[in-house]
Amino acid sequence: MPAKQHLPDSEADVPPHVIRQVLHLMASRGHSAERLCKGLGFTPENLCDAGFRVSYRQTSVLVRRAMQLWGDPAIGIATGARQTVVCFGLPGLGMLTCPTLGEAMLYLIKYQRAAGALTTNELAVVDERHFSIEVNTRFHDAELEPFFIEEIFVSGVEVARSMVGSHFRPSRLELRYPRPVYASAYNEYFRCPVVFNAPLNRLICDMAWYHCPLPTHDRFMQASLQAQIDQLLSTDAPRNDLVESIMNVLRASVDEMPGLAQAGAALNMSERTLRRRLAELDTSYQRLVDQVRYECALDLLRRSEMPLVDIAMATGFTDARNFRRAFKRWSGILPNQIRQGVPAPRLLMPERTA
Template sequence: MVQSSSRIFAITLRKAHSYMKGLGVEPEVLLANTGLSAADLADPYKLISEEQARNYYLNLINATNCESVGLEIGWRTSLSDLGPHGMAMLTERTGGEALRKTWELRDNYNLLINWRYSITDNLVLHTIQSAEEDPRLRLFLVERALATIQANTEEMFGEAMQPLRLTLDYPRPEHVASYREKFNCPIQFSQELTQLYYPQEWEHRLLETYDPEAVEILGTLRASLHNKLSSEVDVVEEVRLALRRKSGEFPSLERIAEGLAMSSRTLHRKLGQRDVRYQDLLDDERRRIAEDLLLNTGMNIQQIAVQCGFSDAQNFSQAFRRWRGKSPSEFRSSQD
C-alpha cells in the first residue's frame, strides 16, 4: 500500500508552472493562496505541503480551458525536471533499479496520487489512483502521472519502449485523441483500475546514463547529471539553425528531425520539454525575416510574403498583424 506524505518537493510543480506561463497565464494566478513564490519552485530541496500543491493545481485547472492539460504537462516532464529524484533514476544501472529508486524516494515526490508498481506474468504494471474529491483535479493528477511515466520511459529507453496496454477507471473523455497521441498501445476506458502495462524486459534493460560513482556518492549526483545533460543537443537552437539554413525555405518538423537523426515524435517531445513549439520557432523566424526586409529593402509586400514562406500577401499580412499588432505597411511606415 502506498503511503501518502504530507510534505513534497516544490520542484514537482516546476514543469506545470513553465507550461502555463507559455500559455500566457500569469504566475500570480497560479501561486494565489499557496504561500509560494516563483523562487520556491526553482529550489530542488524546498518542501511544501500537499495542501499547497493542491491549491496550486486547482488554480491551474481554473486558469485554462485545455481539457488535456494534465497529459500535456506530464508528457513534457523530463527526468531532470524532477530534480535529484529524476537524476537518481538516470544514474541507475537498469530500468528495474531505476524503478526501485523511484519507489524509495516516492514520498517526497508524491503528486497527490497513489502509485504502485508490481512485476507479474512477465509484465511491469503501474497502477495509478487518486482519492481527490474534485473530479477535475482527480483527472488532471492521474493524466499527468500516466503521461510522465511514459515520457520518462521513452527518455530512458527510447520511443520504441511503448506500453502494451493502458486501462482507465473512468469513462472516455472528449480529448481521447491526446491519449492516442501519447500512448501507442490499446487504450480501454471504464475499466476496474487505471494501469499501464509494460513488458518485463523493461526491468532488465541497461541505461546508457548509468553512473556508478553517482549511485554510490549522492553528494556528486547533481554535478554528474549536469555534465550528462549539458552534453545533449540543444534542440531549440538546432531547429532555429535549420529554419535559417536556406533563405525562403522552411523545412518541416519531420525533415528537421530526420537531419538530427531522431523521429519527429522525439523532436516534438524534446521541444515540449523546453516549453517550445515548432510553430513558435517558425513564426519567430518568419517575423525576423519580414521585419528585416520591410525595414532594409524596397521589396513589395507580395515579394516579402514569398520570402517568408507564404503563398500570398493576404495570409502574410494576417500573420504579421498577429505578430506585431499592425499590418506590414503600417510597420514599415512607423519605422521611417
C-alpha cells in the first residue's frame, strides 16, 4: 500500500499564539477552552508549554469552531487587537532591541514563524515615500482567508502603536477578498482608506514611520541580546501534528507510559490506524516513547541533583542499570557525562518494537 502524500498543513511548526488569543476571546463570552480544543490533539494546558507547536490544520479547525460560536464575522479583528509585543514571544523581545520601527518589523518578519504567523509576510519599499507589508495565506482557504489576514494586519498595527504611539496609522490597506458586511470595522480600526478586491494584501505606510525611533532601543545591548535570542530561536525541523499530539500524551505520564491502544484512544483513533499513520510518517510509537523519555531524562540530569535510581523511576525504568543501558543506546554516552557538561546528542537509538 503506497504511503499517503505528505500534507504540509499538518506540520506542527508554529507556536500557538493565535490559538491562545482566540481562546481568551472566547472565554470572555463564557465558552469552554476544553471544548474548543477537543479532538485536536492538545489541551489548553499544553498551550502554556514554551516548546509546544501547532499546525495550520489544528488552528483552522479551532478557528472555524470559534467563528460558529462567536457570531460576529469580525472575529479576526477582535483576535488581532488582543495581541501585544509580548504575545510574539522571543521575536517580540528582539523587536524591542531595534533602533527604529522599520528595523523592528524586519526583525519580526525574519522570525515570523517563531512569532506564530500562519501567513507569509514580506516588507518592501513601494517608492521613496512609502513601504508596505505584504501578506499571503500559506494554504488556500477562502473561508478563513479574511480571518488570518485581519489577524496579522491588526496585530501588527496594534504592536506598532504600542511601540511608537497610538497616533500610528497606515496610509492605505489593500485586500484581495471582496468587501465584507462589516467593512466599517476596518475603517474604524485602521483609520485609513481600505481597498477591497485588490491584487495583493498590503498594508502601505509612510516611510517616516519606518525611521521612527523606538524608546526601548539600547545600542550597547542590541547586538548581544539579539545574538542570545538568535541562538534560542534556532529550532529543529517541524513535527507532524499527529506526532506532536502523541508526544503530549506521553509527556503527561512519562513514569508509566500508555500503550499504543491507550494513546490511540486518547486521540480518538484505533490502534491499527495509529500504527499505520506513524508508519506513513516513517516513525514508530516506540521511537516517540524513547524520545519523550530521553527528553525527560536530560531535563532531570541538567536541572536536578536526583540520584540516577530516582531518575530511572521517573522515566519508567525499574532500576538505574536499565536506565543507564537505555540512555547509552539513545545518546552514545552515559548519564553522568551530561552532568559533567558533555553536550547531549540527538536521539541515536535505532527503531525497536514496543
